[in-house]
Amino acid sequence: MLKHLLGRDIRSLLAVAAASGIATLILILVQVKDVYLPARTKYGMVFDAGSSHTALYIYQWPADKENGTGIVSQAEACTVQGPGISSYADNPTRAGASLTACLDKAMTIIPVKQQRETPTYLGATAGMRLLREQNSTKADLVFAEVSKTIQQYPVDFRGARILTGNEEGSFGWITINYLLETLIKENLTSQQISHPCYPKGYEENVTAAALYDNPCVPAPVAHDPSQILTVRGTGAPAECRSAIQKLFNFTACGANRTCGFNGVYQPPGHGQFFAFSGFYSVFHFLNLTSGQPLSNVNATIEQFCAKDWKELKMVSPGMNKTRLQDYCAASTYILTLLLQGYKFDNQTWSKIQFHRQVAAVDVGWSLGYMLNLTNTIPLEAPDQVKGQRPDLWAAAVLTTCLTLAVILWTGLALGYQRRFATYETML
Template identity: 80%
Template sequence: MGSSPKAVAVGCLLAVIVVSGIIALILAAVGVKGVYLPPGTKYGMVFDAGSSHTALYIYQWPADKENGTGIVSQAEACTVQGPGISSYAENPANAGASLRACLDKAMTIIPVEQQRETPTYLGATAGMRLLREQNSTKADLVFAEVSKTIQQYPVDFRGARILTGNEEGSFGWITINYLLETLVKENLTSQQISHPCYPKGYEENVTAAALYDSPCVPAPVAHDPSQILMVRGTGAPAECRSAIQKLFNFTACGANRTCGFNGVYQPPGHGQFFAFSGFYYTFYFLNLTNGQPLSVINATIWGFCTKGWKELQASFPQEESHSRLHNYCPSAFYILTLLHEGYKFDEQMWSSIHFRQQAADTDIGWALGYVLNLTNMIPAEAPEQVKGQQRGLWAATIFFIVLTAAAALLAILIQCLWNPT
């Protein structure tokens, strides 16, 4: 007597279940290997507490760093409202309060679960160097208040300190060459990242020189606060220029030799030079950051400085309260004197100076170089490893698992519901 149609159907489905189940098991075991999940993102924050204002820079980098150094990019920049923290010497509490708006903004950018492990630094430059020289107690009180405010936020605050002039310059050099990729930077697939930030005629993989300074704080005196020049007002450009020249000693070296400062031999300049910080802001105000020749630079500065104060106020009403307007003339003469007479940038060499605020969508200054240096002290996280399979094998495995489940369900339905007469 033959088998019933019900028994035949159930038997066939059981065979399909067994075969497809075995195939699924085999596929699941074939080609499985350990794979690493994409790295997470780490964050870091640096307050650049300058003489005229403070800025907060938020940086990010992959958690499994490349070559021991994080591939750092700028996630956000926030300008603190008000003057630099050194201006709050008589009311230190306000120095701390001034940072709150930018800290609040940072908390909306950095994921909540990563905030407590975000290293945060405050570096102060010329303004606090001068305040410390004048009154170290007041400088300490300002640092105490800004530290107190930052510590009220869920971040890993690692202290506030004053950078030396050499550190400020060195970290600025690291920043510009990192952004120009002359300090080789690779992505996670070991392919060079390309940014369209090279100036015309720039040679890749040749480090660029960094020209930085706060206006009227000459580099040759290494930021000695007692040498800071405070020339205010306009209308006497020759006197302003003469006062600035007194800061420098352009002693002649003798025949066939060129001196920069204090009789020290200086070889002819070569390569590309990036001027930022106070250099950039002063020349940007004067609309001199577009590669103008030295003759135009000189004429523009003299033309600006010979205007009367009322004429300047009327010409530049956008300068809030004219708080910085009186500084542009001495600052411009300082830059011109330093570069032309000190570093010997003549008409031909002047074209190699690039006045820039940013490169590769990142602000140029010491802060990024500071983070690049400090990320070497932040342990790299081991990438998370999981078991993975090739896409084709994975798809086939899923197909046979689904087929097995469908056949089993159908067999159950037939067994329970089919009742042939």
């Protein structure tokens, strides 16, 4: 009798286990979908080698991209210590050595497994453009040294090149629109030269070659490039403004043609305008980036250009004074370009916003450059796995546990059945 009952219970348990197993299989197979894993992050680096300094920008974007262009964000920015690479024309090895600290920092940010596939570029602007015009051999040597240094790191270095002015402007335009969602010689002979854009009392000795095509201080017509000249500031705002204006040709437009300067067509401006990079840094130093009216801007630049050198050093005690003497010329140039070149006036001045960053990203040509270059990086398809709705997956886990429990009980019942069978045989 007991054997009969056990046999019936075991058959029932087997039936339950079979039903539960079938239910589990159905739940696992029903509505299984391909699920895409999150795209891995890719990295790229751009050196912005400007005339006064170099900066390294590290960018990142998801590997699957969007419409062929990486959704690029800034992972890190590193300012290279020292002047721009063009300043090392007479000692090019120092140009390469100056990049190592920022490259070392980059290697701590980019995962080791991805460093060798990280595209790395160096773009040079005004300083190297001028050096190439003056001495192309020295420019090539500087590029050779910076390239040699970068190639010592495990990155995919894709070359160093000089950007044209048009490229620099275009990539800067891409950047801002992307971010708004809409880059001791011996004193042989001496000659004193006045510099109206430098503050009164400022003085430095430079070679005649360094004054090549300087709008404020033209070098003598007949001169030895190695001759040492003493440049003394006169702090004359009106003369500085007059010298800067000579850089532009404001009369080249025909009577029926709209243009800014040098005969180049320029449509009437409308909408908001953003000034960044050198525009921002110069006006930020003068505290003119908070929407001040044009009258205040003019007065501030006028007063600054008239300051004595000793006074200027006293009111700016905490800043690096290596380019302090240049802020008068730079601010006068910017104001001339905006007012007489781009035709801003009292009514439209408020449409200009001065920014260093937008959405926590430095504004310049380098991001636009990176955005353009990511179009050449092959699209990486995200990894796929089989996935299921959470509720169905939970039900499958439950029925699996039930099946295992039934199988366990069946095993126990079979064990008891064998014991009873052995006991009856012994009787």
